[in-house]
Amino acid sequence: MATNRFSKEERVQFDEMVLGFDDQLTLSKNVNVYKTNSQMMERSNNTIWRPQPYIMQSYEGTDMTGRFQSATQLSVPVQINRNRSVPWVITPQELNDMQQQKRIYDSAKQRLSSDLNKAIMNAAAGLGTLVVKRTTAASGFDDVAECESMMNEQEIPDWDRMIALSTRNYNQMAGNLAGRQTLSGKTLTAYDRAYIGEIASFEALKLQHANTLTKAAGVSVTINGANQYWVPQATQTAASGEQSNVDNRFQPLSITVGSGTVKVGDAFTIAGVYAIGHISKNVTPILKTFRITGIFSGNGGTGVVQISPPIVSAGGGTDAELQYQNVDSTPANGAAITFLNTETAYVNPFWQKDSLELIPGNFVVDPNSGVEVLHAATSQGIAITMTKQFNNTTYVYDNRVDMFFGVSNIQPEMSGIILFSQS
Secondary structure, three states: OOOOOOOHHHHHHHHHHHHHHHHOOOOHHHOEEOOOOHHHHHHOOOEEEEEOOOOOOOOOOOOOOOOOOOOOOOEEEEEOOEEEEEEEEEOOOHHHOHHHHHHHHHHHHHHHHHHHHHHHHHHHHHHOOEEEEOOOOOOOHHHHHHHHHHHHHOOOOOOOEEEEEEHHHHHHHHHHHHOOOOOHHHHHHHHHHOOOOEEOOEEEEEEOOOOEEOOOOOEEEEEOOOOOOOOOOOEEEOOOOOEEEOEOOOEEEEEEEEEOOOOOOOEEEEEEEEEEOOOOOOEEEEEEEEEEEEEEEOOOEEEEEEEEOOOOOOOOOOHHHHHHOOEOOOOOOOOEEEEOOOOOEEOEEEEEHHHEEEEEOOOOOOOOOOOEEEEEEOOOOOEEEEEEEEEOOOOEEEEEEEEEEEEEEOOHHHEEEEEOOOO
8 A cells, every 4th residue: 555755845845835826826716616526526527517697587566467487597517627737757866955846846836826717717708798898008997997887787796896907908007097196095006016906896806817819800790690589498308308408608690701700709799789687677778799609600601600698689588588688689680790809909807706617626546556645725625636656767756736627607798808909
């Protein structure tokens, strides 16, 4: 049976690495964490369906005859499918200098925390459907206030809101704030630390790495076909009679591209399709924003793309549509599509905390495998596993640090992106 032969110095360095790992998790500290049962997840192929928020209807009067309908509970699939590992070798001679091992641990911590932050950013930036287009460089309050206005108008919960800005965009905002002489405390902090803090009900976070969204290339793009609306459904029944859950975050949409191409990530509005409040169903004065999340067929001419969110216009009149209606009308055949990403720019995601979920996973290493193992977990439950084994052939120690997790944007309509310097 294998015994754990990590030295005291190695154990201390591992503990320090885990503590430092927590400090660098800028984004993962600001999303919902859902902890699962490892045995259950293994038996379900590491996939679990997580519920989206209910949206219910109300009616006027006391007589509710004919009003009693089933509540439609929508859910989305979430997978624990990201295994990130940092492997390295170290020689018995190098172990004479434990500072060398410490520097490797620090580097491993930096890389794994970056991987986790990036996975969360990709979920927010890639699937966030609330799109704020700014034609000028980042300037401060007015930019973030536009995100707040969009969220409030569409009745997104007004607590635990975050915005993550690229370093350049963040510092532009801090520079604008530093130039204001009427807010002495915040002005000084913005000047000496390039720190914003809370602004327009959002906690502003600074990204070391930010995704970019390239300029849209589609020209004269229109809707190809009438009555393209989505009917939400909790489950669907196969020909065999088996029922399965339905992911209602996406919808196929037929379009015609006059010239150029469309791509995954493009953000757009549709002429005449306005956003409504998810709860009150009040029509807002702004067009609903959408993202292209997949290409099904064609790219140039007529084709079918996958979009998010789906167009829930209540065109079919079902109770589920009335509950989850998100736009005031179904797009007309030939309705113009207007792209919002008109210049290549950094993607700055913003979200309500419950829209993004982090699901920690776990590795079990057989104690009889001959590998020495250390386990630890961050404050959010992310398992960190370190293993070490001596290779007598090469006369080096094989080391690796692993983490296993999943990230999902379970409600794209509660998250979005802001793009600066658009034409």
